[in-house]
Amino acid sequence: MVCKLSTKLMNICVASFCKLQQLEKAESIIIDAIRLGTLPDVVTYNTLVSAYCHFVDLDSGYLILNRMKEAKIHPNVITYNSLLSGASKHSLHSKCIELFNEMGTMGIQPDVWSYNILIQCYFRLGKPEEANMIFHSFKSQNLSPCSTTFNTMFNGFFKTGYTHHALSLFRSSQRNGIFTPELLTYNILINGLCKSGWIRAARMILKELKESGFKPNAITYTTIMKHCFKSRKFQEGIEVFNEMKNNGYTYDAFSYSTLSSAFAKKGRLEEAYRIFKLMTEKGIEKDLVSYNILVNMYCIEGKIDKANDLLSEIQEFGLQCDQYTHTTFLDGLCRSGEIDRALDYLKYMDTLGFDSNLVAYNCMVDRLCKVGCSNDALRIFERMEVKDCITYTSMVHNLCKERKFLTASKVLLACLNRGMKVLRGTQRVVVKGLHSLGLYSEARKVQYLFH
Incomplete structure (x- = not known):
């Protein structure tokens, strides 16, 4: 009894250190426990497998299986689900399939989550037919697909261009009563249908969502708004935003940013500024997307100093400027004719550790040429590594x-x-x-x- 309690306590400590990404301390806990006569069990090793796969790499997680073998502890479905998840996380989709097959050779019966991960991998490999075959094999394996299974199927079909299959599966699952859609499901369907250009079907799903008792959230409406603006249905997009606001639905910084961005692209900067003012009045904090839109608007108007102040404000609020922020500001400097300052800023961007400043360099080359400084543009062009x-x-x-x-x-x-x-x-x-x-x-x- 003492040993079991000690093992349980050890597992709690190991799990705590793993969550904090302090894997060395987790390992030292196991070493100390063994010295005191408390041996790790399958739960201990499963915790390590999951942590190494998530925070280090798949190979590190797989090596734990050798330690389990030495301790005469057999891996179970949880062990392999962690490995499958790790392979998927690191985009090792072919390896994920190998691990799934390895489960069979070891006599480990996959569960629903094993199949969910496998389905996702096949979709990411661009093999929707194989994913569909796995889905339809659930019944023969005496398993019932869960909501995550269905959502993975819908999302996968949309991303691989099988829009009809996604909608057909949704309708058949409704008719057969084997799946009750959630808000997340409706959002996946609306997003996928909008991106596929199936607007009438997307509106039908939105209507069904309202009738189902679920309350559309910011993601639902923002998805439709974005499509309206992308399709140049500007007024319709504004109406969607007003409907969301007037009906008391939840909306966030992303919704406001979508609308203000649409106004800015149409050159209606005053209205874009009003959206941000309304956002502030509602007590909604600006996120990086909002700041990037504002930086772009100031740069369009030639208000470089105000744009520069925003860069400082972003840092003060604990956010981190991304490549888009810096590139937008660089473009603003070029538009305002401050070429020397732009060149200095480009050098500064090179010190920020981004993988590539290709977009910034392209912007600089183009702007230098347009102001008649093609020789300077050529010099930058020649020193570009990418x-x-x-x-x-x-x-x-x-x-x-x-x-x-x-x-x-x-x-x-x-x-x-x-x-x-x-x-x-x-x-x-x-x-x-x-x-x-x-x-x-x-x-x-x-x-x-x-x-």
């Missing part, structure tokens, strides 16, 4: 505008030799320009690579 087709296309277009067709052709050839695609219109402009300068040989080189 370039994409936008970088090359922007450089070529701007060089052509300055009638520097020979330099433009060299940039274009470098792009083509890297296997990047460029619009044929860009090629024609370069070829025509080279012909106008009598550079027929260079023109043939460009034409040859396009064929």
Whole structure:
């Protein structure tokens, strides 16, 4: 009895340290317990497997199985579910399938969560047919799919372009009474249908949501708003926002940001500012998305100092400026003609540790060309370690505008030799320009690579 209690206490301590990501301390607890005569059990090792998979990597979690073997403790379905979850988390989807098959060879019966993870992996691998086969095998395994199973299926079908299958599964599960949708389900359906362009079906689902007794939340309405604005149905999007507000539905900073962003894109900055004012009056704190929209609006108006003040305010409120924030401010500096300051800011961005400042560099190259500083743009272009087709296309277009067709052709050839695609219109402009300068040989080189 004492041993069991001691083991239970040890497991509680190990779990606590694992949650705090202090795995070394968790390991030391196990070592000390063994010295005192208390041996770890399957729960102890399952806790370690889960922690290593989540906070370190899959291999570290899998190595725990060797320790279990040495201790003559057999892994169970919880052990492998942790490994499956770890493989999925680290996007090792093929490995996830291998682990699932390994369960079978070890005589471990998968449960609903094992199948849920496997279904998700097949969808992420772009194999909806296989995911659907797994779903329909539940009955033969004497298992009943849970709400997570259905939501995974709906979401997976939408993301792989099988919109009809998602809606068909939803309707059949309703008719058969095997699934009662939740608010999360309705949000997944509305989002997927909107992205697929099935607006009438999305509105029908929204109507069913209201009739089901659930209360639409900010995600529900914001999803529809975003689609309305994306489809240029501006007034309809505003009506959705007003309906949400007038009917007392929950709305948050994201809803306000969506609406203010739509106003800003239409050039209706005064109305966008009013949305933010209303947001403040409601006591809703601005998130990073809200700040980014405000920074962009100030930059559009040339209010660089106000935009700069916002960058400081973001830090003061405990948020962290992202690449979009910095790139937007950099673009604002360029728009305002503060090129030297923009160049200094670009150097500052290089010190922030982002994986790549490609968008910022592309912005800088384009703006320098547009203000007649193509030589400076070329210098930045040449020192860029990473370039994409936008970088090359922007450089070529701007060089052509300055009638520097020979330099433009060299940039274009470098792009083509890297296997990047460029619009044929860009090629024609370069070829025509080279012909106008009598550079027929260079023109043939460009034409040859396009064929």
